[in-house]
Amino acid sequence: NKSDQEIEFRVHKILQFLKAMNYPNPFKRKTDITCELTGAADEMTIKIYSLSGRLVREFKEPALAGFMMMLWDGRDQDGEEVANGVYYCKIRVKMPGTEDLTEYIKMMKLK
Secondary structure (H helix, E strand, C coil), X not given: CCCCCCCCCCCCCCCCEEEEEEEXXXXXXXXXXXXXXXXXXXXXXXXXXXXXXXXXXXXXXXXXXXXEEEEECCECCCCCECCCEEEEEEEEEECCCCCCEEEEEEEEECX
16 A cells, blocks of 8 residues: 655744634634734734724733734623724734734724
């Protein structure tokens, strides 16, 4: 029995964000915020803002290399469900001795 398998991988010299997004978008009650890091970092901060710029929710996650998925339940810091509308998600990764990496995602909540 003979078989062939092909594996593709990339080597990155510097830390990069890949494919920052959320699913589903638009969402009704909850959405998964995802991204991929090419290497480990010190800290990852995820902040969700309203269209007017008000901070709605903040998360601190471990910044491990690879695929990251974080569930947002559509609630603010006080546990209240947010209103329908557009929200911005700011993902910031902190590295010692270098500039922070930042990505933005636009999300829409529809009931």
